[in-house]
Amino acid sequence: MNIDGKAWRTIWLESDGCSVGVIDQTLLPHRFTTSTLRTCNDAAHAIRTMVVRGAPLIGVTGAYGLMLALQADPSDAALQTAFDQLNATRPTAVNLRWALERVRDLVMALPEEQRAEAAKAEAARIADEDVGMCAAIGDHGLAIFQRLAEARPQARQVEPFHVLTHCNAGWLATVDWGTALAPIYKAHRAGLNIHVWVDETRPRNQGASLTAYELSREGVPHTVVVDNAGGHLMQHGQVDAVIVGTDRTTRRGDVCNKIGTYLKALAARDNQVPFYVALPASTIDWAIDDGVNGIPIEARSEAEVTHIQGLDPAGVMTSVQLTPNGSPGFNPAFDVTPARLVTGLITERGVAEASEAGLRGLYADD
Ligand code: MRU
Numbered sequence: 001m002n003i004d005g006k007a008w009r010t011i012w013l014e015s016d017g018c019s020v021g022v023i024d025q026t027l028l029p030h031r032f033t034t035s036t037l038r039t040c041n042d043a044a045h046a047i048r049t050m051v052v053r054g055a056p057l058i059g060v061t062g063a064y065g066l067m068l069a070l071q072a073d074p075s076d077a078a079l080q081t082a083f084d085q086l087n088a089t090r091p092t093a094v095n096l097r098w099a100l101e102r103v104r105d106l107v108m109a110l111p112e113e114q115r116a117e118a119a120k121a122e123a124a125r126i127a128d129e130d131v132g133m134c135a136a137i138g139d140h141g142l143a144i145f146q147r148l149a150e151a152r153p154q155a156r157q158v159e160p161f162h163v164l165t166h167c168n169a170g171w172l173a174t175v176d177w178g179t180a181l182a183p184i185y186k187a188h189r190a191g192l193n194i195h196v197w198v199d200e201t202r203p204r205n206q207g208a209s210l211t212a213y214e215l216s217r218e219g220v221p222h223t224v225v226v227d228n229a230g231g232h233l234m235q236h237g238q239v240d241a242v243i244v245g246t247d248r249t250t251r252r253g254d255v256c257n258k259i260g261t262y263l264k265a266l267a268a269r270d271n272q273v274p275f276y277v278a279l280p281a282s283t284i285d286w287a288i289d290d291g292v293n294g295i296p297i298e299a300r301s302e303a304e305v306t307h308i309q310g311l312d313p314a315g316v317m318t319s320v321q322l323t324p325n326g327s328p329g330f331n332p333a334f335d336v337t338p339a340r341l342v343t344g345l346i347t348e349r350g351v352a353e354a355s356e357a358g359l360r361g362l363y364a365d366d
Helices: 040-048 055-072 076-087 094-108 112-150 181-189 206-218 227-235 261-270 356-362
Strands: 011-013 020-023 034-037 161-165 194-199 222-225 241-244 248-250 255-258 275-278 307-311 317-321 334-337 344-347 350-352
Touching: 011 055, 011 112, 020 055, 034 040, 034 055, 040 055, 040 076, 055 076, 055 094, 055 112, 076 094, 094 112, 112 161, 112 181, 112 241, 112 275, 112 344, 112 350, 161 181, 161 227, 181 194, 181 206, 194 206, 194 227, 206 222, 222 227, 227 261, 241 255, 241 261, 255 261, 261 275, 261 334, 344 356, 350 356
Parallel strands: 161 194, 161 241, 194 222, 241 275, 275 344
Antiparallel strands: 011 020, 020 034, 248 255, 255 334, 307 317, 344 350
16 A cells, blocks of 8 residues: 555565565554564564554564574474464464464475575465455455445435444555455545544554554545444444454354454444455464354453553653553453354455355365
């Protein structure tokens, strides 16, 4: 995507051919800075501290992390240590394990002196494939938006097509395009009069900071709302569709996404608003069927609940306390939306019913 006229991806191989560049997402939307990862520790730290975040992007970062580890030590032991270190950084998004396994399984079969180069090529392939998958998700989602927009009553056709999204499933969460935001970008570029309700997404506010930033840069009309506003908007006919991403999708179509997604799905069902989930194949965990009981949910620091971060009037990033001294916080980072609440899964291969049969219809061989 373009920032101030320059095309960016979220992650790239630096010109030295051996280190990795990323956009530092902890400082957005206030500061656009990049960071260079030179070691496996750097990659693990970037994932854990959410310098990079979003399921597809942490997968690609993990893949490059293995390349960085193998450049320092290509032995079997070092490979396994790096795999374990990176895999432990964030537990919910299955893309991380998927990408790590893909690189590990490839290089294990090679002589040590070839491993780092092979890991580099595979990480680049994973990144390129992610871009292709997200662009295709955008095309399939665009067709849905066009159909829903045209199906609205005549009197509503003059209104923008209102889409609500939660967290950030845009290009910052992937390598480019995004998952849930890709159809929005494609719709905007295709001339659909679209407006996005952006859930702020407490506690880390990925919606208010990252999704709003992306949509501003692309000139997509949007409004940031507090997380609790979605049900009210739906009751008053202000939401034509909900679209979100997912960090792990089970074989039966349950979707695990940023905390609060489930409540949006419940409100959408109660108000007959279509609830779509956009995902690349790398997000499907074929080994799990029951998402509520099978998916590990990341528990993050209570400080993210008791404090909030922003820019002070002097332009300095600062953190302020919201809660009384001593009140504990609890911070599960994701929740599971059962398949029965999902209208459709928008994948790079097309749109599937959220069910085992639906997913198998698209991924017979996986
Ligand atoms: O904690 P985050 O910011 O990594 O969570 C990101 C999300 O929940 C996204 O919706 C998800 O990764 C899908 S992104 C394409």
